[in-house]
Amino acid sequence: MLGKGKAMQPIIYVADEDGSESEATLPWSKTAMIELTGAEQRVGRLVSVVSGSVLDTSGQLKPAACRIVVDGKTVVSGKGLCKYKVK
Secondary structure (H helix, E strand, O other): OOEEEEEEOOOEEEEOEEEOOOOOOOOOOOOOOOOOOHHHHHHHEEEEEEEOEEEEEOOOOOEEEEEEEOOOEEEEEEEEEEEEEOO
């Protein structure tokens, strides 16, 4: 999750395991090593981050920026939700 300061809502992720981070300081990251099963190699495995919200300069909540990086390459970026199917 990108940005500065504190996340105003929990960050929820699905990768090698499912989890959440409720007291995150930004920027925040999670590194996961995923070994795909035979079926996952054929159809893929969804990884995702729900980035929650951050305060903008006017004090309003806005969706936080997020990105997913696979093998050093950014494969998706967005705001609020990032998801990608690893194959």
